[in-house]
Structure formats: structure tokens, C-alpha cells
Amino acid sequence: MTVVEQKLLGLNGDEAVAYAIKQVNPDVVAAYPITPQTIIVERFSEYVADGEVETEFIAVESEHSALSTCIGAEAAGGRAFTCTAANGLALMWEMTYIAASLRLPIVMAVVNRALSAPINIHNDHSDSMGARDSGWIQLYCENSQEAYDTAIQAWRIGEHPEVQLPVMICLDGFILSHTLENVLTLPDEVVREFIGERSFPRVQGHLGEAEFRLDPEHPITMGPLDLYDFYFEHKRPQVEAMKRALPVIEEVGREYGRISGRTYSLLHPYRLEDAEIAVVGLGSTMGTARVVVDRLRSRGVKAGLLRVRAFRPFPAHEILKALSHVEAVGVLDRCASFGALGGPLFMEVRNAFYDSAERPIISDYIYGLGGRDMSMEMLEEVFKSLEEDRRAGRPLELVRYIGLRE
Amino acid sequence: MSLREMAKQPDLLAPGHRLCAGCGEAVTARLVLKAVRGPTIVTAATGCLEVATTIFPYTAWDLPWIHTAFENAAANASGIEAAFRAMKRKGRGPLAKYEHIDVIAFAGDGGTYDIGLQALSGALERGHDFVYVLLDNEAYMNTGIQRSGGTPRCAATTTSPAGRVIPGKREWKKPIDEIVVAHEIPYVATVSASYPTDLIRKMRCALEAEGPAFIHAFVPCPRGWRFPSEQTIALGRLAVQTCLFPLWECRLEEGRPRYTLSSPSLSIAKNPERKRPIEEYLEKQGRFRHLFRPERRDDLIKEIQEWVDLKWERLLEKAL
Missing domain, CATH: 3.40.50.920 (Rossmann fold)
Structure with a gap:
């Protein structure tokens, strides 16, 4: 594959993420506004209002519900995206572990901002670092171009059959989120071809083999009570999936490089x-x-x-x-x-x-x-x-x- | 649906789960699922129903089911419903082939009156097409009978014990139905497993409503309320007969909530002499024992009766 022709746009980091997600056209975007993430939800709302995406945009009443809604959507077999920062991520904390442990490859942009108290809207990494053990893949971006590129690669990484984990795209609040940069963007069809369709791992359900999703024809029970006799066995594969994500991040970064001319690694x-x-x-x-x-x-x-x-x-x-x-x-x-x-x-x-x-x-x-x-x-x-x-x-x-x- | 037809419907909540003998939740959930009309996805909040029916590697659920946390059943349902709508719109994705999918969210009183109220309110306001079933056993039973916003006044729970000074819970039950009706959603109804045909009919109406619907099920808990497990249905009936928990439904018609009483609350409204005193209901439960022993608390029983009367009158003003 050769590098495709790209369009140069002036975008800040938040806009770059919103633009990439528009091209991905996920089934559900559920988000709650928090500085400095707001531009992502604002731009995406405009794409919805102008009919440029087929996504169900859900302006939820809290970050906890934002991630809970994404979890419901991904469990139903859809693709879901959310974005947040600082206290918003802290409010999601319970659900970050649940999303990862249910092995749902949700993509979330975290526009890094300092945690309260005292309240502060500016950048540091205390928010995403607080979630570092939650089972999410975390990719930190250097500039708006990378924020755009990562918001596309994240789907391929998280949904990889060997991985099946949610991905956090971390970009520095204000420094990236609100700073206009030149960003090269791929054509829509190239993005859609790159991410393809979501596939589902096959699992042994109580009625036989089934895809791991909420399927009326092959019902499975997701998120059951899991005690000392099985919980531990369910945690070890999460540890392994994280390890398997290392070569996948490199592989996806190389493949992305072949079409975009911008190769990414660990x-x-x-x-x-x-x-x-x-x-x-x-x-x-x-x-x-x-x-x-x-x-x-x-x-x-x-x-x-x-x-x-x-x-x-x-x-x-x-x-x-x-x-x-x-x-x-x-x-x-x-x-x-x-x-x-x-x-x-x-x-x-x-x-x-x-x-x-x-x-x-x-x-x-x-x-x-x-x-x-x-x-x-x-x-x-x-x-x-x-x-x-x-x-x-x-x-x-x-x-x-x-x-x-x- | 007649009883004969009901009996022919498959049991989507299979026997063998580990809910207590006489648990009102088990009977109610089973009846609720008798009303299912097609492809359906269920989500449940943390609680007795969830922990006792899905102990890995077993499950009692014969339909796609997901639990994630305590406070977010309505948000999970929002996501499922939205994903289906998006797939329909795109004509792509695993659920795109279905004409319609019903989404049901089960939650207890703790997950509804208290910790889940925000997620519920948000989902109702946004107008997601799903049915929220509140299984109200009037306390946090799964964690060991702690008081909730749904616990009635004077009930003894482990965090509102009947002590030498304080006679059980000091606050009245939160008016959850009025809170929900105030969201101006298409359909709200109260149900009791003691009146199974009414329950199934209302659940079907809720599924058929376009937009959010709310079913408030009164669910006696033998363990938490301290009564013999064979009395669940009788006690549920008494709650209706005393007008503590009247049966009604409320449809939004031309922007106005239209309340309709259901039998037997309708016949009590017409024949007030059929309304039974609240004392008959209270005396059958250990959680109210301190109202009768060691000495009888006529003052508190009277207070509760007056509260029931007032609430009933206010309902009649709206329903007639």
C-alpha cells in the first residue's frame, strides 16, 4: 500500500480527535462536557446536527453514565466513544474497571487535566495516571497530528482479537486541546477501510458457543457474580491481553504508517x-x-x-x-x-x-x-x-x- | 393475557436460581418476562436479583443479559437502545437485522430511589425507548437490610433499627412515582405479583409504549420484612387492599398525565368500606413489631394510617 493523498486542516487537539471520530462514525458517542475536553463534544454534536455521521450522540447527565452508556452500546455489539478529563474521569473510575474487565474495546479520549482539590483546569497527568491500573490501554500523544492518528488506530488496537480491551487516548489539556496545528487527515473511506468492522470473540455460553455480545438468538449472561472459585481465572487473561497488546500497538502503528506516512510505535x-x-x-x-x-x-x-x-x-x-x-x-x-x-x-x-x-x-x-x-x-x-x-x-x-x- | 395463555409462555427466568424461598423479586421478574413480545435484552443493577441468578458459571437468564454496576441500569439500557438505533439507521452491525428490540432494566429500590436516581432521571429525560422495572422491597436487602429512600417510616432496618429512643426509620417513603411521572414519560404503572394478570398486562403496555416506561413493582421480602415466606402473595395483596400501594397506571395524553386506577384499587375507590386498616398490614411483619410490642404505639400507627389516607386521597384526586 502506498501513502494516500491527505488533506491539511488547521485543527486543535480536541478538533483533531472529533474529526477522526467523525470519520470512524461509531454507533454511539456518549459524553458529558468538562474543560478542556468540551471542544470534542461540541464539534461532534455539530457533525451530528449536520448529518455528517450516523452516530447516536447521547448527551448524558454525568461521566459515570457516559461510560455506562458506552458499556451498554459495546455489549450490544456497537462501537462506542467517549471523552473526558480530570474529575470526569475520576467520576467514571468505577466504570473504567468494569469496561476493561468486560473486555469491551471502547475508545476514550482523556484530555489530561489536574485533579481537584484545589480545582484547576490546566494540564497534568494526575487524571489518567489514577486510572493506570484499570485495565485500559493508554497512549499518550505529543501533538494534534498524533491525537488524530491515534483516535483512528485505537479501534484497531482495542478490537484486535488478541486484545479486546478499551483504549485511552491521552492528550495534554490546553497545550494540545486548544492549540491550533496543521493536521494531515486521511480520506473518510481510507479511515473506514483501515478500521473495518468490529469482530467478536467466541465464548462458551450457557446455551453453547456464542459471540461475546448481547445477542437475542444466542443469549449469554454478561457481568455475572464471580466469586473466589473463578474470579482469579478471569483476571489472568486480562493481564495476558495487556501483554499481547504490545506487539499489536506496533503492528497497527506500522500499518498506519504505510497508508499515512506516519509510523507509530510504543x-x-x-x-x-x-x-x-x-x-x-x-x-x-x-x-x-x-x-x-x-x-x-x-x-x-x-x-x-x-x-x-x-x-x-x-x-x-x-x-x-x-x-x-x-x-x-x-x-x-x-x-x-x-x-x-x-x-x-x-x-x-x-x-x-x-x-x-x-x-x-x-x-x-x-x-x-x-x-x-x-x-x-x-x-x-x-x-x-x-x-x-x-x-x-x-x-x-x-x-x-x-x-x-x- | 389470560392465565391459560400466561402458563404457555416460556419461563425466561429459569428455576434453580438462589433467591430466597418466598422472594417477591423472583415471582415478579418471572411474571414481567411473561410479557416479552419479541427480541429482548435485559440489564440489571447490582442487587439480590443479579447476584442470586448469575453465580458463575450458572445463570437463570434465558435471554441476553448484562449487569455492570449498582447505579447505572438506566445508563446501560440507554447504551443498548442507542446502539440498536444506530445499527438500524446504518443498516449495519449485529442488531441491524431486527425490526425491534425491547430493552428492560431491572433495579431495586436502592438502585432507583437512591444511588441510581440520577442515571434514571437522565435516561427518562433523554427519552430512550426502554422499560425500567423497579423491584421495590423497601431496603438494601442484598447487603443485609439497610434503609433506603424507599423504606417506609417506622420500619426497622439494620441502619434504622427500632431502638429505645428512635422507633425505626424516621422519614417517609420517597414519592418515586411522582418523581418519575414528573418526567412526562409515556407510561408509568404500579404492579404487584399478587395481581399477576394486571402485572403482565401493564408490562406489555410498558413495552408497547414508545419511549421510556416505568413499572413500579411492590416486592415483599420475607427475610427483610420478617414474615413467613409463604405469606409473600398475601402480604402483597394486603398492601393493595389497605391502599398503601394502590394499583394504577398513568399515560401521558396530549401532554397531561392521565391516571387510571386498576382493580382492585378501582373497586376500593368506588366502595371505600372495602379499604382495610393499615394495622392489618403492619402487624404481620417483624419490621413493625415495635409498633405493637412491648407496648402498643397507637400514635405511630395512627400517623401511618393518616399518611396512607392522605396519599390515597391525593391519588383519587388525580385518578378520578
């Missing part, structure tokens, strides 16, 4: 091959970090970066391969994990190296909570301290706070 390294110091992080900050890496390189500093696109499932093996040769690694966490050794990404990265003979110096940098900007100067400061760690042969501080008045 990790996106930059100038890492010969790097002595590097940062690891998620989302839009890594775009800024790329410029900083170039600036440092021009001064002769061997700096590099690793952007983690897939946080769940966590690509530990690939992280080892990518970072083993680096001498000092700084993990950028836009989230605090209260009472833990460091931020969530730090804990995962550091843990991945436990059994490795080649272990870089690894330290954590907590930054940007509540939308505080991460400037190029702050990132230079991070690299400077990594250089000091490298010379010292140990982390001079395990957890540092960047851009904080103390």
Missing part, C-alpha cells in the same frame, strides 16, 4: 543512539524536549530523549533496549504519586532496570502540576543536573521538582 526515541544523558517522558513536553536536545547537541552535549507513547501496557523490555547504554536518565513525571518513591513513570522505568546488568543512573523530575509550563530553560536545567549526576556516578537527588517555588 516508544519514540530521539538522538538516543550515542546519548550519554537522556530524558524519558510522556506527551507534549517531549516536543519541547526535542528542541532542547538539538540545542544541547549543537553545544557538544550528548543528549537524547525517549518519548513513551504506550504507558499501558508498559513496554519494559523495549525501554531496557532503548536506554541501557545511557549513563544518566531523567524521568519526567507530570504527576505526583503521594507516598511513593517517585512519580508513576519513574517507578516503572526504574523497576524495569532492576534485573539489568547495565543500569543507568535514574532519577525523577516532577514538573508541570496544575498546568505550570515546562520551558526550554527548565528542560536545560534537567539536563544540567543529569550531567552532574553522570559525573558523580550517582543521582545527587532521587526526586527533583522542576519549576517549583520552594
Whole structure:
């Protein structure tokens, strides 16, 4: 397949997601407005009002009902999409686990925003990080183009027969959601052909083999009471499905690359091959970090970066391969994990190296909570301290706070 | 539907489930499903009905069924109904081939009066075409008889015990039917398994209504109300005969709610002497024992009777 001709549109991150979902034309979109996600529901409502989609758009009365409605729709064999942020995701919390455990490949955009209290509408990752153990695949986007591209790939990843899990597309609130960018968009028919029709795993129901959905001709019971004699056996396949999602994310990212010219993977390294110091992080900050890496390189500093696109499932093996040769690694966490050794990404990265003979110096940098900007100067400061760690042969501080008045 | 025809309908809730002997929910759910008219999908809130009928790897449900959580039966139903509509519109998807699919949501009083009220209100306001069946056994029975917004005044529950100072629940039962009717949906009805033909007829009307319909079933609970399990049907009948739980239906006609009384509430309205005192109903249940022993609380019994009378009068004003 060759790269198809694409249309360049000026879209912000929210609009890019809404546009992709319009092209996907799911059966049900159920959502509740919350800043900075609102543009997605507004644009999508316009598509519905103008008859550009065949979707049932349901303006529900809460985020809890948004996800519950998507669960009902997906269980009935439909495709369902929702989107939220911060407190909205927190209100959904109960249903995030249920959606994943019922193995329903719902797609949800989380426009990352700080959790209350105090109330704050700006970006950090405390919301989606709070859902990191809920059984959802989590893909963090660097820019609006990626938000668009991921909102298409997500269906193929989640609905893959080996996976059957919901997918969270994470994009930074305001930084991406409200910032106009050039976005290349695929023709509608290319998107529809790429995602195809939803298929269903076959299960052993009480009346014989059936597709795993609410089917009047082959009825099954979904979401039963499941106690100590079977619950554990039902959890293990969820763990395995997450692992199987790793190659699927790569495979779908490659296939998408063949038609769009934009290939995606689990990790996106930059100038890492010969790097002595590097940062690891998620989302839009890594775009800024790329410029900083170039600036440092021009001064002769061997700096590099690793952007983690897939946080769940966590690509530990690939992280080892990518970072083993680096001498000092700084993990950028836009989230605090209260009472833990460091931020969530730090804990995962550091843990991945436990059994490795080649272990870089690894330290954590907590930054940007509540939308505080991460400037190029702050990132230079991070690299400077990594250089000091490298010379010292140990982390001079395990957890540092960047851009904080103390 | 006659009793003879009813008997011929398949049992979509199979025997062998683990609900208690004499459970009003089991009888009611079975009768509700006798009214099914075609392809149907059922969703249920967390509660006795759900846990006792679906202990993996067994199930009592002979139709597609899903449970997800406690407070969201109406939202789950919204999604199922919307997915069907979208598939119909597109002419694609696994449900597209059906002319129509009925969606039924079952929930208890906890899942309706309390934790599920918001999801219910939202689904009614949005006008989804589904039937919501409230199985009202007047407390959180599944977790061990805690009070809910549906628990009547003076009833003893594990969180509104009859103590030396406080005689059971202090609040009156929430007027859920009026809350639902206020949403101006096409059909609302009260039913009791003690009047099975009325129940099935109303359930069929609810399924036939275009848009949301609400069935409020009065469901005696031998364990929670403390009465012998063979008395379920008799006690349900007494609730109707005392006018504590009158049988009626309400259709939205030209934008106005039109209430109609059903038998036997209709004949009681015409012959008020047939209305039985509430005391006959209260004295048969352990949850009201403290109204009679160690000493008789005439003040409270009178208060309850006055409340029943007032509610009945208010219904008659609307229904006649």
C-alpha cells in the first residue's frame, strides 16, 4: 500500500480527535462536557446536527453514565466513544474497571487535566495516571497530528482479537486541546477501510458457543457474580491481553504508517543512539524536549530523549533496549504519586532496570502540576543536573521538582 | 393475557436460581418476562436479583443479559437502545437485522430511589425507548437490610433499627412515582405479583409504549420484612387492599398525565368500606413489631394510617 493523498486542516487537539471520530462514525458517542475536553463534544454534536455521521450522540447527565452508556452500546455489539478529563474521569473510575474487565474495546479520549482539590483546569497527568491500573490501554500523544492518528488506530488496537480491551487516548489539556496545528487527515473511506468492522470473540455460553455480545438468538449472561472459585481465572487473561497488546500497538502503528506516512510505535526515541544523558517522558513536553536536545547537541552535549507513547501496557523490555547504554536518565513525571518513591513513570522505568546488568543512573523530575509550563530553560536545567549526576556516578537527588517555588 | 395463555409462555427466568424461598423479586421478574413480545435484552443493577441468578458459571437468564454496576441500569439500557438505533439507521452491525428490540432494566429500590436516581432521571429525560422495572422491597436487602429512600417510616432496618429512643426509620417513603411521572414519560404503572394478570398486562403496555416506561413493582421480602415466606402473595395483596400501594397506571395524553386506577384499587375507590386498616398490614411483619410490642404505639400507627389516607386521597384526586 502506498501513502494516500491527505488533506491539511488547521485543527486543535480536541478538533483533531472529533474529526477522526467523525470519520470512524461509531454507533454511539456518549459524553458529558468538562474543560478542556468540551471542544470534542461540541464539534461532534455539530457533525451530528449536520448529518455528517450516523452516530447516536447521547448527551448524558454525568461521566459515570457516559461510560455506562458506552458499556451498554459495546455489549450490544456497537462501537462506542467517549471523552473526558480530570474529575470526569475520576467520576467514571468505577466504570473504567468494569469496561476493561468486560473486555469491551471502547475508545476514550482523556484530555489530561489536574485533579481537584484545589480545582484547576490546566494540564497534568494526575487524571489518567489514577486510572493506570484499570485495565485500559493508554497512549499518550505529543501533538494534534498524533491525537488524530491515534483516535483512528485505537479501534484497531482495542478490537484486535488478541486484545479486546478499551483504549485511552491521552492528550495534554490546553497545550494540545486548544492549540491550533496543521493536521494531515486521511480520506473518510481510507479511515473506514483501515478500521473495518468490529469482530467478536467466541465464548462458551450457557446455551453453547456464542459471540461475546448481547445477542437475542444466542443469549449469554454478561457481568455475572464471580466469586473466589473463578474470579482469579478471569483476571489472568486480562493481564495476558495487556501483554499481547504490545506487539499489536506496533503492528497497527506500522500499518498506519504505510497508508499515512506516519509510523507509530510504543516508544519514540530521539538522538538516543550515542546519548550519554537522556530524558524519558510522556506527551507534549517531549516536543519541547526535542528542541532542547538539538540545542544541547549543537553545544557538544550528548543528549537524547525517549518519548513513551504506550504507558499501558508498559513496554519494559523495549525501554531496557532503548536506554541501557545511557549513563544518566531523567524521568519526567507530570504527576505526583503521594507516598511513593517517585512519580508513576519513574517507578516503572526504574523497576524495569532492576534485573539489568547495565543500569543507568535514574532519577525523577516532577514538573508541570496544575498546568505550570515546562520551558526550554527548565528542560536545560534537567539536563544540567543529569550531567552532574553522570559525573558523580550517582543521582545527587532521587526526586527533583522542576519549576517549583520552594 | 389470560392465565391459560400466561402458563404457555416460556419461563425466561429459569428455576434453580438462589433467591430466597418466598422472594417477591423472583415471582415478579418471572411474571414481567411473561410479557416479552419479541427480541429482548435485559440489564440489571447490582442487587439480590443479579447476584442470586448469575453465580458463575450458572445463570437463570434465558435471554441476553448484562449487569455492570449498582447505579447505572438506566445508563446501560440507554447504551443498548442507542446502539440498536444506530445499527438500524446504518443498516449495519449485529442488531441491524431486527425490526425491534425491547430493552428492560431491572433495579431495586436502592438502585432507583437512591444511588441510581440520577442515571434514571437522565435516561427518562433523554427519552430512550426502554422499560425500567423497579423491584421495590423497601431496603438494601442484598447487603443485609439497610434503609433506603424507599423504606417506609417506622420500619426497622439494620441502619434504622427500632431502638429505645428512635422507633425505626424516621422519614417517609420517597414519592418515586411522582418523581418519575414528573418526567412526562409515556407510561408509568404500579404492579404487584399478587395481581399477576394486571402485572403482565401493564408490562406489555410498558413495552408497547414508545419511549421510556416505568413499572413500579411492590416486592415483599420475607427475610427483610420478617414474615413467613409463604405469606409473600398475601402480604402483597394486603398492601393493595389497605391502599398503601394502590394499583394504577398513568399515560401521558396530549401532554397531561392521565391516571387510571386498576382493580382492585378501582373497586376500593368506588366502595371505600372495602379499604382495610393499615394495622392489618403492619402487624404481620417483624419490621413493625415495635409498633405493637412491648407496648402498643397507637400514635405511630395512627400517623401511618393518616399518611396512607392522605396519599390515597391525593391519588383519587388525580385518578378520578
